[in-house]
Amino acid sequence: MAPAPAAEAEHPSPPRDHRGASSPAPAHSPPATVAEALLWAAVEGGARAVFANPGTTEMWLVAGLDAVGPQRLRPVLCLQENVATGAADGYWRVSRRPALTLLHLGPGLANGLANLHNARRARSAVVNLVGDMATWHRANDPPLNSPLEALAATVSARVVRLDRPSGGADGGVGKAGGSVGGAAKAGGGGGREEGSGDANPAGALVDRLVAAVAPTVAAADVAAEATVGGRVVTVVVPHDLSWEPPPPPPPPAPPPASLPPASPTAAAAAEATAEAAGAAEATAEAAEAAEAFIRDCAAALLKAKAAAAFAGSTGGGKGAALLLGGEALLADGGALAAAGVVAAAAGATLLCEGAFARADRGGGLPALRRLPYFPQEAAAELRRYACVVLVDAAPPVANFGYKGGPGRLLPDADGDAGGNGGGGGSSDPAAPSVWELDSASLAAAGWDVAAALQRLAAALGPAAAAVQPCVNCGGVFAPPRRPPLPPPGRLTAAALCAAVAALQPEGAVVVDESLTSGSAYWEASQGCPPFTHLTLTGGAIGSGPPMALGAAIALAQEAEAEGGSPEGSEAGTGAGGGAAGGGAQLARRRWRRRRVINFQADGSAMYSLQALWTHARERLPVTTIIAANASYAILKVEAARQRLPSAGPATRALTDLGAPHLDWVALAGGMGVPGVRVDTTEALLSALERALAAPGPFLIQADV
Numbered sequence: 001m002a003p004a005p006a007a008e009a010e011h012p013s014p015p016r017d018h019r020g021a022s023s024p025a026p027a028h029s030p031p032a033t034v035a036e037a038l039l040w041a042a043v044e045g046g047a048r049a050v051f052a053n054p055g056t057t058e059m060w061l062v063a064g065l066d067a068v069g070p071q072r073l074r075p076v077l078c079l080q081e082n083v084a085t086g087a088a089d090g091y092w093r094v095s096r097r098p099a100l101t102l103l104h105l106g107p108g109l110a111n112g113l114a115n116l117h118n119a120r121r122a123r124s125a126v127v128n129l130v131g132d133m134a135t136w137h138r139a140n141d142p143p144l145n146s147p148l149e150a151l152a153a154t155v156s157a158r159v160v161r162l163d164r165p166s167g168g169a170d171g172g173v174g175k176a177g178g179s180v181g182g183a184a185k186a187g188g189g190g191g192r193e194e195g196s197g198d199a200n201p202a203g204a205l206v207d208r209l210v211a212a213v214a215p216t217v218a219a220a221d222v223a224a225e226a227t228v229g230g231r232v233v234t235v236v237v238p239h240d241l242s243w244e245p246p247p248p249p250p251p252p253a254p255p256p257a258s259l260p261p262a263s264p265t266a267a268a269a270a271e272a273t274a275e276a277a278g279a280a281e282a283t284a285e286a287a288e289a290a291e292a293f294i295r296d297c298a299a300a301l302l303k304a305k306a307a308a309a310f311a312g313s314t315g316g317g318k319g320a321a322l323l324l325g326g327e328a329l330l331a332d333g334g335a336l337a338a339a340g341v342v343a344a345a346a347g348a349t350l351l352c353e354g355a356f357a358r359a360d361r362g363g364g365l366p367a368l369r370r371l372p373y374f375p376q377e378a379a380a381e382l383r384r385y386a387c388v389v390l391v392d393a394a395p396p397v398a399n400f401g402y403k404g405g406p407g408r409l410l411p412d413a414d415g416d417a418g419g420n421g422g423g424g425g426s427s428d429p430a431a432p433s434v435w436e437l438d439s440a441s442l443a444a445a446g447w448d449v450a451a452a453l454q455r456l457a458a459a460l461g462p463a464a465a466a467v468q469p470c471v472n473c474g475g476v477f478a479p480p481r482r483p484p485l486p487p488p489g490r491l492t493a494a495a496l497c498a499a500v501a502a503l504q505p506e507g508a509v510v511v512d513e514s515l516t517s518g519s520a521y522w523e524a525s526q527g528c529p530p531f532t533h534l535t536l537t538g539g540a541i542g543s544g545p546p547m548a549l550g551a552a553i554a555l556a557q558e559a560e561a562e563g564g565s566p567e568g569s570e571a572g573t574g575a576g577g578g579a580a581g582g583g584a585q586l587a588r589r590r591w592r593r594r595r596v597i598n599f600q601a602d603g604s605a606m607y608s609l610q611a612l613w614t615h616a617r618e619r620l621p622v623t624t625i626i627a628a629n630a631s632y633a634i635l636k637v638e639a640a641r642q643r644l645p646s647a648g649p650a651t652r653a654l655t656d657l658g659a660p661h662l663d664w665v666a667l668a669g670g671m672g673v674p675g676v677r678v679d680t681t682e683a684l685l686s687a688l689e690r691a692l693a694a695p696g697p698f699l700i701q702a703d704v
Helices: 034-044 056-068 081-095 105-111 113-122 148-153 201-213 239-243 264-314 335-346 375-382 439-444 449-459 493-503 544-561 582-593 611-617 633-641 649-655 664-669 681-693
Strands: 049-052 074-077 099-104 125-132 158-163 218-221 231-238 319-324 349-352 358-361 385-391 433-437 509-513 531-535 596-601 622-628 675-678 698-703
Touching (some): 034 056, 034 201, 034 239, 056 231, 081 531, 081 544, 081 611, 105 148, 113 125, 125 201, 158 201, 433 449, 622 681
Parallel strands (some): 049 099, 158 231, 319 349, 319 385, 509 596
Antiparallel strands (some): 358 531
8 A cells, every 4th residue: 555645845935036027128337347247248148047056256146147137137046056057958948048057166067067968969058157266366276176168168069268368368259169061961970069159049149248348358269179069158257357347338339431442441341241242152052052952852752752652562662751850840930840741742751869859749740750769679760761861860879889789870871881889770781861951051051940841842842732731641740639548546657648648738848857657658648739848868867857947937938028927827926926917817827828747757856856946936837747666767677678687686776766765745845845646547637637737836756
């Protein structure tokens, strides 16, 4: 018999003076310090939230946040740095706006590296502001001194160090980034995203910060040779620079005047005009090559479709597949719908990366087939096709190099079949031809992913124009259909997945780190009302609760920007709350609908459970569902797949989470989040309905 549910914790009434309704940043008095100048520049560049765990060297930045005001840059306290970095990742995935983190020296950054690694793999734009020792004190090697830039370089596309102009910095912002491939092969590898502001929203924001404090403060990219790629940018701010006065504002621009042909300014203008003309010519050439590539790709898709149709009942024909990642999985902008039209017209299967950053899913949207986790199954899936088109997705590789298993799961677009450990994969003669549409290369042609997919659909001819989602789409688009409620009885992992899918509200953001317990959720949720699905991208567990925090802050700001404040709902009123009128009521209704659900494995949640405290402090409508199997079940699966000997006492000791069992209701209650423990389907459904209606956070411990 399961123990009785623990008493539920009282919902807290946290302080409300740290936030307010969103509003455009008005004109402001000149900043008093470099710290203030940096933060005002961040606001003017679009930043709206900072996830912080500050220390001594960051206190002038904290004071700068007071000067800027919480209604412009929302400060969110996180009790551990990995919560702050994971929250910034989740915030970007939902809002598509870079957030700031505020971290204390090298050890603070080190505590946040795991979720910055996940953010890098997700290609999330994040700006880390990391305090450092005073410029004159660093050489004394005080206790908290560390190789800060080296730590940052492991997860950052750029590491920018602020310094005094006489301190060796070059006074400008160097550019560190990856290379862009040709039309037939785009990107790939760790340097898929350029670190420069041109390609990276976080880089563009940092360029603005640097400009705001120049020439008083110099800046240099100190990790210009970094090749890890991604969109994370780290700015190192020495303590003494943060308190010094910033440069005076620039004088007003003089009125335009005719320039003598021989003047240096005129020469510079002529040079800039020539450069612009050259860039336009290069873009035109790239667009011409991309158009030719699109035509060839469409021909390959139609050839695969014809071959599969010709094979008919023999079963010997192979069709085509589109493997989607990144921007191709987003409904906003039309990329996902265009991919569905391409798949329907070409008779192709829509695959998506197994570890995707964000996928917009549900009834009326394309139904995706998720690439299997284990490499043998993933390689077998890909061998089913004669042609695979990668759309903003990296060429898939195995998560680990298993004995006799594959490394690369597809050949490169240029036919390279290396990188395997003797287990097949890209060296397989049955491997498909590969076409790559990568966002970095598309940008060279002046296209985004949606534009490329729309052009590909057009190149497929009348068949694409005739596609109607859920009507004549060959099953590519998912019809709206909720799964049935699971039958009563003892709670199982499958019943848990069915219950979540059956009850999740329209517009929900599902942060999914359910791991082994959530394997049935993917299929169960295919026809749910449209929702946003986030997953673990880099394999560093403990991402779920922090990402849920960042996602919920992003939704709160979205609701406030649309004319209402979530604090004006049943959660009570506070700073910026209590707005009246139809617009505010509509925003509150939408806020309640767009709930965050963190579907979470119990072992992984222990890596970042401090996020629950911030859920409570910010009164965020986050429903955390702990799949409590009291085990590192994935390690047991891995042991079986690797055919290890029968589990002995050491294996059992290192994979079992019992003795003592984790009491998640008590842990959550101690941080201000009410909760309940369930072990039957009936109790789960009742708890879910209650949790999803609650104005603030709620936790369900689901014993499976």
